[in-house]
Amino acid sequence: MNALELQHEVDRLLLHIRGLVAVSDLLERRGASEREVRAHREEIDRLRDRLAHLISDNRDALGAAA
Numbered sequence: 803m804n805a806l807e808l809q810h811e812v813d814r815l816l817l818h819i820r821g822l823v824a825v826s827d828l829l830e831r832r833g834a835s836e837r838e839v840r841a842h843r844e845e846i847d848r849l850r851d852r853l854a855h856l857i858s859d860n861r862d863a864l865g866a867a868a
Contacts, residue, residue, distance in 0.1 A: 819850060
């Protein structure tokens with residue numbers, strides 16, 4: 803994966819996480835079931851882990867993109 807592709811993937815993951823956080827908060831405020839809120843939170847955690855690994859595994863390429 804080149805630096806540009808990596809930056810695109812990081813941006814995509816961040817946008818997805820932000821969207822899930824917004825939806826999760828909205829679901830909570832509107833009284834959604836604990837199961838539904840938890841499912842969103844688990845997906846947020848999964849994507850955060852993916853983002854952390856992506857960044858950690860590709861520090862050199864990300865530095866070159868900056």
